Amino acid sequence: MSDSSTIVSTRPPLGCAAVMMQVLRGELRERELPFTHQREAIAQVLFESTRHLSADDVAAALRQRGEHAGKATVYRTLALLVELGLATEHDFDEGFKRYETQIGAAQHDHLICTECGRVSTFDHPELDRVLAEVAARNGFDAITRQVKVFGTCSESAACRELQRTYRSTGSTP
Amino acid sequence: MSDSSTIVSTRPPLGCAAVMMQVLRGELRERELPFTHQREAIAQVLFESTRHLSADDVAAALRQRGEHAGKATVYRTLALLVELGLATEHDFDEGFKRYETQIGAAQHDHLICTECGRVSTFDHPELDRVLAEVAARNGFDAITRQVKVFGTCSESAACRELQRTYRSTGSTP
DNA sequence: GTCGGTGCAAAACGTTTGCACCTCG
DNA sequence: CGAGGTGCAAACGTTTTGCACCGAC
Numbered sequence: 061m062s063d064s065s066t067i068v069s070t071r072p073p074l075g076c077a078a079v080m081m082q083v084l085r086g087e088l089r090e091r092e093l094p095f096t097h098q099r100e101a102i103a104q105v106l107f108e109s110t111r112h113l114s115a116d117d118v119a120a121a122l123r124q125r126g127e128h129a130g131k132a133t134v135y136r137t138l139a140l141l142v143e144l145g146l147a148t149e150h151d152f153d154e155g156f157k158r159y160e161t162q163i164g165a166a167q168h169d170h171l172i173c174t175e176c177g178r179v180s181t182f183d184h185p186e187l188d189r190v191l192a193e194v195a196a197r198n199g200f201d202a203i204t205r206q207v208k209v210f211g212t213c214s215e216s217a218a219c220r221e222l223q224r225t226y227r228s229t230g231s232t233p
Numbered sequence: 234m235s236d237s238s239t240i241v242s243t244r245p246p247l248g249c250a251a252v253m254m255q256v257l258r259g260e261l262r263e264r265e266l267p268f269t270h271q272r273e274a275i276a277q278v279l280f281e282s283t284r285h286l287s288a289d290d291v292a293a294a295l296r297q298r299g300e301h302a303g304k305a306t307v308y309r310t311l312a313l314l315v316e317l318g319l320a321t322e323h324d325f326d327e328g329f330k331r332y333e334t335q336i337g338a339a340q341h342d343h344l345i346c347t348e349c350g351r352v353s354t355f356d357h358p359e360l361d362r363v364l365a366e367v368a369a370r371n372g373f374d375a376i377t378r379q380v381k382v383f384g385t386c387s388e389s390a391a392c393r394e395l396q397r398t399y400r401s402t403g404s405t406p
Numbered sequence: 407g408t409c410g411g412t413g414c415a416a417a418a419c420g421t422t423t424g425c426a427c428c429t430c431g
Numbered sequence: 432c433g434a435g436g437t438g439c440a441a442a443c444g445t446t447t448t449g450c451a452c453c454g455a456c
Contacts, residue, residue, distance in 0.1 A: 094430045096436060115420080130438040135421065137436095151324055155446090156420055171373050182371065186363045191382055194355050199387035200344050201396045206381045209364055214372035223374045267455045269411060288446080303413040308446060328421090329445055 077107035098129040112158035169207035250280035271302040285331035342380035
């Protein structure tokens with residue numbers, strides 16, 4: 061078992077994209093919804109990416125591949141993927157949403173650097189336990205959760221420098 | 234347009250509006266920023282409220298008190314309060330932001346009912362410990378966090394009914 | 407008196423929608 | 432062939448901004 065709460069700049073895509081695409085195809089067939097070129101291209105971009113993509117990022121990635129989809133279609137398709145459980149939507153307080161492949165039912169949470177914008181993920185088993193306990197204690201049926209820790213990362217020299225500054229002055233930005 | 238009718242907070246009404254106002258006055262004086270009527274009125278509305286207010290809610294509350302502030306001023310003042318550490322901004326995925334008085338440095342987290350919109354708060358000491366541990370392990374300096382659990386509450390009969398349904402079918406919305 | 411705040415309207419922003427046309431199945 | 436998807440532009444709702452005027456200190 062690997063140490064899951066270390067910085068993994070993202071999930072390994074490995075052969076995942078192909079598998080996810082098969083899942084998508086199946087979900088669409090099951091619902092008798094068409095598997096269009098645009099849906100394939102947009103899903104491909106998301107499934108192959110190791111980052112959290114905005115709708116704009118997806119459109120740009122398509123352009124770079126020589127493909128194209130109107131932004132309405134990008135939004136509609138991303139919403140569809142979320143609805144099918146193949147993607148998750150995140151709001152990192154940037155004024156827009158980001159999307160990420162959702163592999164299986166596994167939840168993971170985010171450390172967001174307010175300096176450089178890097179987002180890293182972690183997964184701590186105790187967190188699941190604690191939140192389940194809180195929900196139970198409040199008669200609450202949890203469906204999904206969002207755990208975001210904002211702060212300063214130690215990935216770049218600039219961020220480490222900032223950490224040193226904050227620590228010595230005891231201040232926070 | 235924001236629909237404020239559904240959001241209820243379980244945070245106990247504190248008689249600390251006056252105290253918070255004093256803190257605000259002090260912070261402004263320290264920064265040599267003027268303590269205007271609008272700032273006072275907007276802060277008063279927020280400090281006296283036990284709910285999570287949208288900018289629109291604040292404007293409406295002002296109107297009800299016979300006061301007035303342009304929406305630009307409302308937004309600017311709420312941003313100021315956040316910057317001064319006297320308020321926090323929340324995004325409950327409604328398409329707009331909500332604001333809440335921030336008392337001291339205490340963090341608290343939210344259970345959000347996706348059915349009725351009720352927002353309740355919780356504070357679990359273990360959560361602090363777990364998140365601090367995760368941050369430390371990742372060389373991350375945490376400044377603030379957001380923990381949101383979305384699901385179904387048991388406050389109303391309708392929500393309880395829904396819980397029963399989901400439990401028996403094993404499905405999630 | 408001076409610097410910043412305020413109000414209004416207009417702009418900006420990400421996102422959604424209406425509608426004619428196209429495509430998958 | 433028909434249900435549904437797509438593209439474009441226009442609409443949307445929230446938030447921000449430009450600018451002339453006003454008010455706190």
